Amino acid sequence: MTTLEVRDLTKTFRGFRAVDDVSFTLSPGRTVALVGASGSGKSTIARMIARLVKPTSGEIVLTGPDGTAVPRRRYRDHVQMIFQDPFASLNPFHTVEHHLARPLRLHGKSPAEVPHLLERVTLPPEIARRRPHELSGGQRQRVAIARALAPGAKVIIADEPVSMLDVSIRLGVLKLLARLQREEGLAVLYITHDLATARHFSDEVLVLHQGRIVERGPGDDVLLRPADPYTRLLAAAAPNPETRFRQGGPS
């Protein structure tokens, strides 16, 4: 199975260390959540893994199912990304068909698989003919997920995949991701600023602060019993009605 290991990843922009010595491993069937405030370097890590941004130093090693390193040109067969804004990540000019058929073709698969891909993300096949502006936010994000799956990728980088969606459909998309991860043995990096979903949808939580990982561990450990002062601050800042109505009075 495919494993992605990030070792001592660092990115500096004009002397500013946006990502500072970050290491972690994405392994099949597991979701790693990367949480942090905006500007903490989350997206830069995602973009480095997606090979959109070159790391200043450090390594990203991808090991294939046969246990050998995946060659560079096959990298994208294995690692794909889901972007934050489904309104921006689909080209308004092209149909859903185009968005899915292209990656299929690029990775040596038949465009005939489009209906199947749509089915995997629980979208009806007739949606292939539509253009992005004819779809709802949730549908778009499902198309985006299907696009990431199209090359047959086993490592998925999901950069804030639901933060731009209406609250009532967020869970649906997250659940879809979780199901795919479970059923297809994907390795998922879930990037978010929402601690609650991070806790519930991941096996491991990494807390990022100013480019560094300040705390890591299983979700419940990190978020319910934070050791790092920054994690504590973050946990306390999230709106939580429970503190007001279940545990007596406003905080």
Add this chain to the structure above:
Amino acid sequence: MFLLKRLCGVTLAVALTAGCAASGGRADDTLVVYTGQAGDYQLNFNPYAPTQIEGPGTIYEPLFFYNIASDGPPKPMLGTAFEWNADGTELSITLRDDATWSDGQKFTSKDVVFTLDMVAKTPAMNRTGFRGTATATDDTHVVVKFPEPSYMDGPQVLGQLWMMPEHIWKNHSSPATEVNENPVGTGPYTLGDFKAQSFTLKANPAYWGGEPAVKQVRYLSLSGNQAGVDALKAGSVDWQTGPIPDIADIEKNYPGYKAITLPLNQVALFTCSNAQLGCQGAQTDPAVRKAIYYGMNRTQINSLAFQNLNTEMSPGFTLLPRDNDLVADGLTDRLAPMSPDVAKADQLLTSAGYVKGGDGIYAKDGTPLALTVKVVAGWTDYITALETLAQQMLRIGVKLTPQQLSWNEWADARGRGQYELLIDSVEQGPAPDPYYTYSYFFSTATTAPVGQTATPNFSRFSNPVVDQALAELKKTDRGDPSRQRHYDAIQVELEKSMPYIPVLTGGVPTEYNARGFTGWPTEDDLYAFPAVWKRPDASQVYVNLKPAGR
């Protein structure tokens, strides 16, 4: 619109003097002339500089005035008489003794010797190729010696060299590039005020010929002919030379104005005629040149392109009507035919081996008879003439394609002989004598192989009969009856080979304010060539004019 007028009125009030009328504040004895100057004047009153803006005739005078408009004895200016020795190598000149420089100094023979020496010693000033040596025998007599018989140089020396004051110009170390800000001359006018957009000359009260009646001459700069016409219409220009619409009706359209049109040069299709010097194309065949000559409808060209201002032309290139008496009897056509003779053209081409193709165009050895004729973009009268001609030529089976070029390129092509045909005019010399035209445009000495610059025998014409006749002419003084023989020989040769295909004699139209001034040259009294830009002729007109007292 009333607002605008009122605004103008306010401006007037503020300005106290005229701010609203372009010609406001002009005195009756001020003559406003437009010489065709486009753009600003750049101060330069050195009459020997190619970029001089005024001076010859008005501020500086020659020894004699040669009137190219009509043949007659040269008019004495600073000189009163001249005489050649028997073999034409020595020229004795008698000078006027009542002329003074405008700074009060007396004009003497020393000034003449100084001027001639300066020109001879300074190649950059020596546009006339003067090679004589001058000596003063006394204050009013000068003798010029030439290394060879130089009758023909007489008009240049006597009529085209402007006398300069020694006491000022001896101080100029490089006279060729002197801009002469404060010109001091002997002429009827001195410099008034100078501004880049306009300058004035004012009458010289101490002029030997008496102070001119026109007290001031103002020179304008405008952007071109259209602006000139507008200015004329508005009455803000008194004298200009150039085309105006409906010139025949000038007295109706421009009240108070009159026009005169005089021939100055001959419009011709220049051909690169000499294959031996590298010319290429069908026009190197004299038959083709003559076919074009006969196929031309000159009446139509004159009416459509030249507003009927041009006149008939002799194939022997004598300027008519001035040179009427010089036209050779041996010419087939005394005048180039005004109507086309298609049959004659056909016959010429057929006997030269051309065969008419299915498209009506003659061809020889499979090459159709197609010629390109170059013209300067912007010379719209010539362009129109060529377009008309192109249609006429189709009737005799010749395909003519006008090609417009910038002046630069056109002049370059013309100089190097890299053309088939081009339209231009054949110019005149410093005296009313076709000798100059022949020696400039038809002499082997003034041509060059294709690729090198010809000066100015652009057609590469080279003919021993013509060369011999020119050499003979050079040895005899003007007025000698034996010269006619040589003129005849040249004319016959020219008609035979037609290196320049005659079109029409070019007329130069001039418009002048006849209500404001009297004394303009007329066809009956052509005391000078009446073009405002012709120097020194313009100064002759200035001194002859009298304000009519409007």
Add this chain to the structure above:
Amino acid sequence: MTRSPKLVTGLALAGVIVLFGLLGPLLTGDPATIRDSGLTPPGGEHLLGTTLTGQDVLAQLAHATRGSLWLGLLVGVLATVLSGVFGIVGAYAGGAVDEVFSLFSNVVLVIPGLPLVIVVAGFVPADQRGTSTIALVLAITGWAAAARVLRAQTLSLRNRDYVAAARVSGEKTWRVIGVEILPNLLPVIASQFVFAVVLAILSEAGLSFLGLGAADSSTLGTMLYYAQNGFALQREAWWWFVPPGLVIAVFGGALSLINFSIDEIVNPALRDRVRRDGDVVASDPAPPEPDAVLTVRNLNVVYRGDTPVHAVKDVSLTLRRGEILGLAGESGCGKTTLAYAVNRLHRPPAEVTSGSVMFGDVDVLALEAEELRRFRWVKLSMVFQGAMNSLNPVTTVRAQLKDVLTTHRPEMSSAQREERCAEVLRLVGVDPARLGAYPHELSGGMRQRVMIAMALLLEPRVMIMDEPTTALDVLVQREILDEIKRLRDELGFAVLFITHDLPLLLELSDRIAVMRDGEVVEHATAEDLYLRPHHPYTRELLASFPSLTGEAGALTR
């Protein structure tokens, strides 16, 4: 797509001229035929008269139109290709390539074109000179402006996620440019192309006028040149001089109209809009409750259009003195429209069709324009979502705070105003030294604090906050929320707090209204809503937020 009269007019005019250029030369006679008749006015055999040489003006016009159109087309294509290469490719490649390409375009742009064209035009060998050469010269000197526009557009498109997505899926660079970016640039390219065509025809006319054009070809410019040199105006031969210029002007105007329409397609905000007389159709105030500061009764807001949208349906809300009323709802539910309508900030085509808004006993919907202006901010201030966008980027914080005081408190002295501005900044925890700062010099949280300070300036009784913390970081959001609660406690104003974040509202508000599709579906105290939700939608919303501290349960997995 709605039919734009501009587009129709533009296309029709341009079409007529193109047709004239295409077919005219076939229908009219030989433009070169010279007639001895000379200059004749329009009529009879020659519909547009003849030139000085008796050539038919109409025939010349047809050929000249064809020539000019051909030239325009050539330049348009060439310039578009050049600008595409330098603008799109440069911007996409980025780095040194972009640096060099954009430097090059900028240099070409600032070097004056026509003088260069004049000089360059003279350089081309004569026998090759013609429309195509002039076109080449015009294209070479005329592409740079378009390249700049395309570069800017490409730069913004390049950073779109779909381009990143295409790269991640392994698309080759040329395909990313050609398939992902180019189609989205089409309207801009079309508009630049149209502009290049107009400019080319105009420039050629100018060059020809100076006698430097494609002399051997027949264009409208050369036709004008001949007319001018034939003294057409001096001869009052308007039929010779006016038509060529008019064709250029009409064609240019038609293309401009097409360009307008393209602009409007790209940016719908630019479309013409019919102004309505009023923003409010009805006002039928009902007496407010005694302690209510703001009462909204049966308010209806409709966006007028081809298909009217009923954005706010019969909404009734009461904001009591000093309370925080939460308005929860997802995107497009009408909550922002409602907030705007309360202060009558909605713009056409939105219209209040019925209902009332009472501020105390002031009928807001019945206020005259000037009264409304005096009412705003004094009684009711607002804080909007994006503080970056709510602050004027080009003036200082001080100017924007003082603005309010100069308008509403003209009696205050300058020093007093300065003091008041400093005071409110201190209130929200911002160093008054930052008064001189520009918005971009402040952090997001700081900007929102400044906005709140601005809202406090006149001590209004009501503050409407529309998603004031959504764009902020969790930690900053917490600080701002705490700040709002503290200020409310200290100053006692009432807040209408609008957000999609229900947990936030539950923690913050006294009462909450849940909005969906323009309607308030549930309206209750925060506690009731949390513990005893009635409406299924409320329940659905509540279930959408997994609890941070609670059990995961079956909900998530």
Add this chain to the structure above:
Amino acid sequence: MGYHLRKLAFYLTALWAAVTLNFVIPRLLPGNPVDILMAKLQQRGGSVDPAARQAYETLLGTGGRESFVQEYLAYLGNLLRGELGVSVSAFPAKVTDVIAGSLPWTVVLVGLATLLSFLLGVGLGAVVGWKRGTWLDSLVPATTMLSAVPYFWLALILVAVLASGLGWFPLNGGYDVVLDPGWSPEFLASALYHGTLPALTIVLSSVGGWLLGMRNMMVSAMSEDYVLTARAKGLRGSRVMMRYAARNAVLPSVAGFAISLGFVVSGSIVTEQVFSYPGIGSKLLQAVQNNDYALMQGIFLVITVAVLGANLVVDLLYGLVDARTRDRSTVS
């Protein structure tokens, strides 16, 4: 690289490019200034004696040529010394003198007309954008139509109608030549009066572009949150329009103003030609027609440097109107 360094690099590159272009192009032109002088002389009925040609060649020193590189280096050296050479068409006047005589006219006419057009266009554009949906909207297509009219065509028709026909304006020239240039009220009034029609042409045909650009930016700006905030603040309409909407909307126009100067100068050449205006445009035309390399180069250089300088000034001013540019430099 810092903002200012980048700007400096840009202007230096542009300058170098202009200077080099300026050197190369005239040397690729066919023909020779001596031929032109000869042809000119001939047209005026002057002597075409072969000796004249030699005299001019001697005078202008156009005999043997140095190598291209040597010439280039000499040219750069001369430029550094402010030496632009001698004009052939106005021989022996220095190019700098020729330019000095005509530059003020162009600067004043074109400068003022452009500024006027800019202010008018931007002002009207702001109002049209602000009052969207009223009759003012029709100003946009009307003025745009005007900018599609060829400059010279409009100018000639204006001359024919207003100057030649009705006689309200002078036909041509920069002032009444009877007057002496100077600061006298007569002269200034005359210059103003002569400049009105040319300026009107420039304004009429260029105002549309500014108006449209400003109107569109204004419409965009009006949908910005800060304008909404300003309205919510209860500010007066005029204040919202000026300080908030227009203040922001004008920024692209200000940036565009500098860029447009190149176009404006181009247009002025044609305008000056129509009105026989004594500016630098007519000089350039004269130089080209006479193969006057030195003058051509000098004028082209002066125009380019002026446009570059104006751009620099606008760039600096832009920093003042929009504080963001100054600081953005440190980031990007």
